[in-house]
Amino acid sequence: MTTPEPLVEVIDLRKSYGAVRAVDGVSMTVDRGEIHGVLGPNGAGKTTTVESIAGLRTPDSGTVRVAGTDPAADRARTTRLVGVQLQEARLQPKIRVGEALTLWSALYPDPVPWRELAARLRLDGLLDRRFDDLSGGQRQRLSIALALVGRPELVVLDELTTGLDPQARRETWSLVRETRDRGTTVLLVTHSMEEAQQLCDRVTVIAGGRDCATGTPAELVGGADAATVTSFVPSGPLSLDEVAALPGVATVRAEGDRVVVGGSEDLALELVGWLEGRGVVPRRLRVAEGSLDDAYLTLVSDPAATTEEATR
Amino acid sequence: MSSGPTTALLRTEARLFVREPGAWFWILVFPTALLCVLGLVPSFREPSPDLGGARVLDLYVPVCVLFAVLVAGVQTMPTVLATYRERGIVRRLRTTPLSPASLLLAQAVVHAALVVVSVVLVLTVGWLGYGSPLPAQPLGYLLALLLAVAAMTGVGALVTAFSRTTKIAAAVGSVVLFPMMFTSGVWLPVAAMPEGLQRVVLLSPLGAAARALTDATAGDVPALVDLAVMAGWALVLGAAAVRWFRWE
Structure with a gap:
């Protein structure tokens, strides 16, 4: 059986900000139809990696391809392929949920009917609510809706559940699973082990600007000798x-x-x-x-020693 | 890119602007209110021999017009743009097919539209209420007004470029606002300034604008030097803003 071509391919990505090497050789692939986690400590290079995939950053070197497109070179196509929920990005303080959905659907050539999307993400009762009056969980649901409205092939969710209470977290997780089940590939950035273990089909661990392991959560737990x-x-x-x-x-x-x-x-x-x-x-x-927690700690404590991949 | 997304953004931004009475009060209501208050002073309504027979009130009509331009460009727009940058709205829009410049465009259009309404209001109230003449040279008037708007947009963009946060943008805007109010003639109309001071003020964008608007009101074509001063400021400030303005 031949493996289908991955949706996202990153090869030896490097990016520095001044003297700081944010990403120093990350390679990873995201297969179609999976929830792929990018896991790592703060400052490990996760966000820079996914921002390069979303076309927000131009790598210093290395290759990034999303469905064959170079995100840094073809912004127009990339913005239609990739829907993005950014870490800590807010909307206009007084914009209403319905207005945000209307605006975002007008930005794409073939949007999902937004009322249907709003119902799916349980926003239909909040359409007249202003953004600044939404709770954290409601904002994240809106954020997911906006990321999905353009029918992207890949949706990037960066620190989706940070700051949410446990119930809102679980609700958000089930929405992410539903998104995958409807055929959208999900790239999920997180520093929560629990989230990765609960939600992800595969995980890439990034530490010190490099990828140090890739595999299913179970493979990572087994592969880390813990x-x-x-x-x-x-x-x-x-x-x-x-x-x-x-x-x-x-x-x-x-x-x-x-x-x-x-x-x-x-x-x-x-x-x-x-x-x-x-x-x-x-x-x-x-x-x-052993939990992913323990495996993760072994992986990130000495990234240089564990470069073998747990998959294939 | 089709006009659809840009139009949708423009519509949204206009709607959101209506929800900020604190912002549009100073652009839309205050200039006309200022003119009305000045009109209450009886001596301002009499021809003044010191001003070659002109009325003080008539000199204040362009000042009120420029006040709207000034507040919109230097105070309101930088605050909105800095807020959008701070909240990550700009970054978020960069992940959509919309170009981030559309946001700047939408804000400029919304503010310019409000300024135009305010100008019409000031001129109408001045004309109907106090018999101030309407611009006898409307094209020259419009040209001078557009150049003033362009120069103030440049100042505003530069203020945004050098302010990391919304609070700093608002503070820097206020600091820039007062000397510019002076040059526009809020405290002393440009035509009434002593000659040495007048010469310096006419090199500032709003000083030149005040004289150009006064000339156009009287039916003269605005002096080329005044138009050139405004265009020069607009170009220099615009280039500086393009050089230093960051979306994030």
Whole structure:
């Protein structure tokens, strides 16, 4: 089976602002029909990467293609291919929801009928509300609607749920899934592990201006050698360095009096055996499935060491 | 690009502007109100021998007209544009097929339209209320007015370019506003200024505009030097704004 051509292709993207290297060699692909997460700490180069995909930035070097189009060179086509919800972008203070939707539909050649879109995003009761009177969740729903009104092939959502309460977050997530299910590819920038794990089909982790891993959330968890997390309170003194040197151990850290060890599937049994041999009892022992959180921490703590991709 | 998106933006911006009475009051209402208040002073309505038989009130008609131009260009428009930049509206529009210059265009058109209405209002009230003459040289008057608008738009764009935030834009606008009000003749009409001062003021865009409008009202073609001063300012300020103005 041949894999279809990806919708977005980024090869060795680099971009500096003055002396600051914001992006220093990012490569990634986004397949059609997926929710693709871009995950990374603040200042890692996520936003610059997606802004280059949206045509808002011109890369210093490297290649960016969206459905074969170079966003920096063909603005007209890119603006029709890519719908964008920008981080912290607001609208005119007194514009009404209905007016914003009307205006945005007039900007595109073949817009989605905006009343239908408003109903889908549960904005139909808010059409006369002014932008500055909307709640955070309502603003984000409007923002998604505006990003979708031009029938884009790709929609970029940057820090979509930052600052939303848990319920508004979950509602927004289900709208993002619905968007994908209707055939629009989603590129989601986030620094929330939970969001990436809940929502994304695939994730690219960016740290220090480079991509350090790509895969499904499950692959990332497995691939980072932190498939399980074992934690316990040792009954006596214990050298963390010795624990770290054990085969199968990926991460060791102390959390209060508790020792937290991330590692391979069968690590817990080996660890208990090893502790027994040293006369240390692992009290309040807990073994949990590794989360994307742990995998992410291993990935971003040493980006240079983990450049292999978890997929293919 | 088709005219559809630009028209839609223009319509939206016009509608939003109507919701900002604080902004359009100074452009639309204040100049006419100022003229009415000045008209209450009896001596202003009498021909003055010091002014070669002209009435002070008649000299203030172009001043009120220029006040509308000044506030629109230097105070209101920079504040709106700085707000849009600060809120990321401009960046957001850049991701749509609309060119960001359309936003500047829409704002300029909305403000210019309001200025034109205000000018018509000032002239009508001056004519009907106090018998001030209407421009006897309408084309010259319109040309001088357009050049004044262009120069003030340049000042406003430059103010926006050098102000990082909306608050700074409003503050810088006010600082620029007062000397420009002086040169337009709010405190002392240009024609009544002492000769040395007048010579300097006529090199400023609004000083030149005041004399050109006064000339056109009297039926003379505005002096080429006044038109050239305004056009020169418009070009220099416009070029500087293009050089330094940033959308983000």
